[in-house]
Amino acid sequence: MRAIRTFTVRAALPEPLAPLHDLMLNLRWSWHADTRDLFTALDPAGREEAGRDPIMLLGEVPPEHLARLAADDDYLGRLHRASADLREYLSAARWYQRGEQDGAAGDRPAARTRLPEASALFAGAPPARRPARGGSPMSSNPEVPGSR
Secondary structure (H helix, E strand, O other): OOOOOOOOOOOOOOHHHOHHHHHHHOHHHHOOHHHHHHHHHHOHHHHHHOOOOHHHHHHHOOHHHHHHHHOOHHHHHHHHHHHHHHHHHHHOOOHHHHHHHOOOHHHOHHHHHHHHHHHHHHOOOOOOOOOOOOOOOOOOOOOOOOOO
């Protein structure tokens, strides 16, 4: 029999744990160790069963345990630091924005010199041959088939 509807059950978070909502919806948790530690502290055994998915994990944590964490000053301190760090991460200028604002676009020579070469490869063009030292692209090279 085919299901007519599916439902997602989400835990009602106590007010002090409200920042967990934003942390779980942003994929930054997957590489940010402090945020992962917050979710591990919710239920270390359940985290493995939930496939390390914080949304699924929050659905499995008993309300009594959430209430205990809502009263844990150490956990709340870590939670508020992680939440503030996420807000800063989302609102701060990225490296490419800072370069334009500072007029420092020329401070990245690798990006300046490699971009045309990389874009040609993505467009399907063959890579340009680089001349040997002191030579020209038209000079003969016995290692390159078809060169003079």
